[in-house]
Amino acid sequence: MKPFTVLDAIVAPLDRANVDTDAIIPKQFLKSIKRSGFGPNLFDEWRYLDVGQPGRDCANRPKNPDFVLNQARYQGAQVLLARDNFGCGSSREHAPWALEDYGFRVIIAPSFADIFFNNCFKNGVLPIVLPAAVVDELFQQCEGAEGYRLKVDLAAQTITRPDGQAIAFEVDPFRKECLLNGWDDIGLTLRHADKIRAFEDRRRAEHPYYFA
Amino acid sequence: MAPQTLYEKLWSSHVVHQEADGTALIYIDRHLVHEVTSPQAFEGLKLAGRKPWRISSIVATADHNTPTDHWEQGITDPVSRQQVETLDANIREVGSLVYFPFMDQRQGIIHVIGPENGTTLPGMTVVCGDSHTSTHGAFACLAHGIGTSEVEHVMATQCLLQKKSKTMLVRVDGELGRGVTAKDVVLAIIGQIGTAGGTGYAIEFGGSAIRSLSMEGRMTVCNMAIEAGARAGLVAVDDTTLDYLRDKPYAPKGAQWDAAAAYWRTLKSDEGAQFDKVVVLDAATIAPQVTWGTSPEMVTTIDGRVPDPAQVADPVKREGIERALKYMGLEANTPMSEIKVDQVFIGSCTNSRIEDLREAAAVAKGRSKAANVRRVLVVPGSGLVKRQAEAEGLDKVFIEAGFEWREPGCSMCLAMNADRLEPGERCASTSNRNFEGRQGAGGRTHLVSPAMAAAAAVSGHFADVRAL
Numbered sequence: 001m002k003p004f005t006v007l008d009a010i011v012a013p014l015d016r017a018n019v020d021t022d023a024i025i026p027k028q029f030l031k032s033i034k035r036s037g038f039g040p041n042l043f044d045e046w047r048y049l050d051v052g053q054p055g056r057d058c059a060n061r062p063k064n065p066d067f068v069l070n071q072a073r074y075q076g077a078q079v080l081l082a083r084d085n086f087g088c089g090s091s092r093e094h095a096p097w098a099l100e101d102y103g104f105r106v107i108i109a110p111s112f113a114d115i116f117f118n119n120c121f122k123n124g125v126l127p128i129v130l131p132a133a134v135v136d137e138l139f140q141q142c143e144g145a146e147g148y149r150l151k152v153d154l155a156a157q158t159i160t161r162p163d164g165q166a167i168a169f170e171v172d173p174f175r176k177e178c179l180l181n182g183w184d185d186i187g188l189t190l191r192h193a194d195k196i197r198a199f200e201d202r203r204r205a206e207h208p209y210y211f212a
Numbered sequence: 213m214a215p216q217t218l219y220e221k222l223w224s225s226h227v228v229h230q231e232a233d234g235t236a237l238i239y240i241d242r243h244l245v246h247e248v249t250s251p252q253a254f255e256g257l258k259l260a261g262r263k264p265w266r267i268s269s270i271v272a273t274a275d276h277n278t279p280t281d282h283w284e285q286g287i288t289d290p291v292s293r294q295q296v297e298t299l300d301a302n303i304r305e306v307g308s309l310v311y312f313p314f315m316d317q318r319q320g321i322i323h324v325i326g327p328e329n330g331t332t333l334p335g336m337t338v339v340c341g342d343s344h345t346s347t348h349g350a351f352a353c354l355a356h357g358i359g360t361s362e363v364e365h366v367m368a369t370q371c372l373l374q375k376k377s378k379t380m381l382v383r384v385d386g387e388l389g390r391g392v393t394a395k396d397v398v399l400a401i402i403g404q405i406g407t408a409g410g411t412g413y414a415i416e417f418g419g420s421a422i423r424s425l426s427m428e429g430r431m432t433v434c435n436m437a438i439e440a441g442a443r444a445g446l447v448a449v450d451d452t453t454l455d456y457l458r459d460k461p462y463a464p465k466g467a468q469w470d471a472a473a474a475y476w477r478t479l480k481s482d483e484g485a486q487f488d489k490v491v492v493l494d495a496a497t498i499a500p501q502v503t504w505g506t507s508p509e510m511v512t513t514i515d516g517r518v519p520d521p522a523q524v525a526d527p528v529k530r531e532g533i534e535r536a537l538k539y540m541g542l543e544a545n546t547p548m549s550e551i552k553v554d555q556v557f558i559g560s561c562t563n564s565r566i567e568d569l570r571e572a573a574a575v576a577k578g579r580s581k582a583a584n585v586r587r588v589l590v591v592p593g594s595g596l597v598k599r600q601a602e603a604e605g606l607d608k609v610f611i612e613a614g615f616e617w618r619e620p621g622c623s624m625c626l627a628m629n630a631d632r633l634e635p636g637e638r639c640a641s642t643s644n645r646n647f648e649g650r651q652g653a654g655g656r657t658h659l660v661s662p663a664m665a666a667a668a669a670v671s672g673h674f675a676d677v678r679a680l
């Protein structure tokens with residue numbers, strides 16, 4: 001996993017609540033057996049005017065000029081500003097893969113769906129929960145000033161606005177550590193292999209019917 | 213000992229290791245695998261040179277991509293075929309407890325075949341790279357959906373990194389009215405608490421109305437816990453649970469059964485156990501439900517109307533309703549019973565079990581598909597359900613009514629195969645998600661119970677099944 005330390009980047013505002021994983025990456029793209037290459041189809045139904053097909057080159061597809069990511073001022077954005085319950089719906093990890101592949105490393109929202117939130121951390125994407133009023137203000141600032149950037153410092157747990165104001169955010173200490181170091185969960189867990197084996201032996205003795 | 217909730221019992225019996233911040237390693241008893249969310253996990257495992265920890269925990273099938281007709285032609289879509297063949301190859305190489313490949317007699321939707329084969333048992337932790345894994349909580353299992361990285365993590369370590377959820381009790385008291393089903397109960401719950409109402413919680417469903425449901429009905433309710441934002445739904449063990457499991461192929465037998473059953477009977481919340489939140493519904497007030505929008509919480513009763521955004525003060529809510537109505541092609545204040553449908557879908561891991569098909573068939577019997585309805589798909593959840601339905605003659609009832617009787621699979625629940633809505637088409641669907649484009653780009657989905665879906669199919673518009 002790519003480590004995450006400090007990011008200073010353009011912000012794109014996606015002003016709708018309950019953005020679900022079907023919208024983030026429509027299901028026809030789930031047929032891939034690869035982990036990469038989902039970026040061009042991120043938000044496919046909103047981003048393009050035609051219907052996207054897997055394996056098709058997106059360069060020449062008609063773009064929806066009204067969709068925020070198609071506007072010139074948000075090109076190169078790596079921070080996504082979102083509304084309540086972002087990432088609801090299915091457990092597909094293709095959603096964070098698509099966001100990451102597109103270039104997003106930080107998503108800020110008042111709330112996230114659980115599974116999506118979890119999946120982000122495993123893919124080097126930092127989801128940040130901020131109070132709705134704070135997110136509202138960021139939306140206003142971002143929409144009001146072209147080239148709006150935020151600096152996100154994971155170690156310090158701060159987001160710094162262009163006007164210099166710093167916003168503190170919470171992050172689970174374990175997740176933070178993994179993200180800062182780019183650690184892979186499996187390697188970490190296997191350090192406890194003996195404990196897992198001991199637990200399993202005990203469980204097998206107590207409840208043999210789960211091991212048939 | 214202090215009284216414990218069912219969730220706490222399941223949680224504490226699976227903790228292998230706990231970090232100071234509360235992150236725990238949870239042991240996983242059952243790992244369900246399907247073709248869409250597993251290829252990258254198998255690949256990651258191989259690339260890292262790791263072996264699966266316990267092959268006998270794996271139950272696998274192909275369901276999302278498989279066609280529901282013309283099986284003699286195989287899978288014609290090359291991309292779908294590649295995904296299914298990749299699963300075949302991976303399972304052949306790695307191994308599993310059970311594998312039901314495409315066209316196997318017992319193949320079907322992963323959440324249908326797990327329980328019907330007795331590979332889902334009370335007290336287990338069950339995971340799958342699919343959010344509707346919450347279904348299995350109907351058996352007092354700690355069951356939830358995981359992402360592909362976690363699929364790989366479970367394969368490699370037999371554990372999952374988890375934080376303990378908060379607990380919520382949703383109690384449905386009293387008796388359900390005639391024509392009101394488990395689907396209506398869960399839609400009414402989501403309508404009340406919202407699609408984010410359960411975020412961060414494990415929801416236990418209780419109360420006399422839940423107790424009176426069959427296992428099929430309880431699975432329908434737990435299936436949609438995720439649509440209320442909760443990763444896991446739970447129902448305590450009782451006689452209904454044990455009666456359902458007793459003769460299932462992978463359920464324990466003889467003395468093992470007796471030992472298991474004695475333990476399973478303890479899998480309920482203790483008297484006086486404290487929940488972080490309690491929500492109470494009165495079963496008698498629940499009427500058949502129909503969704504009108506693009507989120508399961510956008511729901512009303514069959515005698516209700518499409519909401520009027522002008523009446524909503526909160527600007528974010530108003531805009532959400534306006535957007536949904538525009539997508540759905542609906543006018544404010546239209547009576548739900550006047551909305552015409554183009555297609556009907558009876559199936560999915562929410563409502564494709566034998567009882568669901570019986571309920572739909574009871575409505576279809578002696579009636580026929582309305583002329584304005586282009587197609588009615590009936591897709592059983594598994595090969596076993598299909599043959600059971602055929603033994604009961606339900607297939608004939610459907611076919612005589614002009615419905616199509618298909619092979620098992622996920623089908624038009626998410627339209628990854630050829631079964632889908634055309635842009636602008638409206639569908640009465642027994643599935644679980646009415647998101648934009650879920651059943652095909654531009655398609656419009658209304659979630660209903662199987663009986664209500666059949667009522668819409670024969671009426672041409674949504675209709676109160678109680679009046680038919």
Ligand code: SF4
Pocket residue numbers: 275276321322323342344560561562621622625626643644
């Ligand atoms: S039936 Fe639908 S919700 Fe259930 S597993 Fe299949 S695609 Fe997912």
